Every structure is written in C-alpha cells, then in structure tokens.
Amino acid sequence: MSPAGPQPEPARETPAERDTGQDDETEDPTGKFAERARAYHALVHELLAHGMGNRHIARHLGWGRHTAQRYARAARW
Numbered sequence: 001m002s003p004a005g006p007q008p009e010p011a012r013e014t015p016a017e018r019d020t021g022q023d024d025e026t027e028d029p030t031g032k033f034a035e036r037a038r039a040y041h042a043l044v045h046e047l048l049a050h051g052m053g054n055r056h057i058a059r060h061l062g063w064g065r066h067t068a069q070r071y072a073r074a075a076r077w
Contacts, residue, residue: 034077041077048072 028034047057058068071077 038077041071041074044068044071 043061044057047060052060054069054072055065057063057072058065061068
C-alpha cells in the first residue's frame with residue numbers, strides 16, 4: 001500500500017523559555033567586562049562627538065577598525 005501523497009513534516013517543538021524572574025533590559029550587568037565595555041563605549045562616542053572618524057579612533061586607541069566601528073554603531077554599550 002503506497003501513501004496517497006507526500007506526508008507533512010512533523011511539527012518541531014522548541015524548548016520552553018525559562019522564566020528567571022529578571023528583566024534583561026532593566027538590570028545592567030556588573031563585573032570587570034561590563035565596566036570596561038561601558039568605558040570603551042563612552043570613550044568612542046566622546047571621540048565621535050569631537051569629530052574623529054572610526055579609523056582615526058581605532059588608530060588612536062590601538063584597536064582594530066572593526067572594534068572601533070562596533071562600539072561606534074552600538075546605541076547602548
């Protein structure tokens with residue numbers, strides 16, 4: 001006995017999201033990395049406000065061009 005037509009694919013289940021009770025957008029992370037990222041973000045945006053370009057900022061800070069660009073494009077650290 002052959003099937004009448006193509007069989008539909010089974011529905012895929014995704015794991016349920018865990019409810020941690022924390023709202024990620026209201027609480028800022030803490031720690032060394034978070035402090036450093038906040039400081040770098042503020043520094044890059046300060047230099048942008050002074051009229052420096054991404055490449056000049058990268059050269060000035062000794063970073064790669066894409067690292068400076070990533071901080072420059074980010075609205076939030």
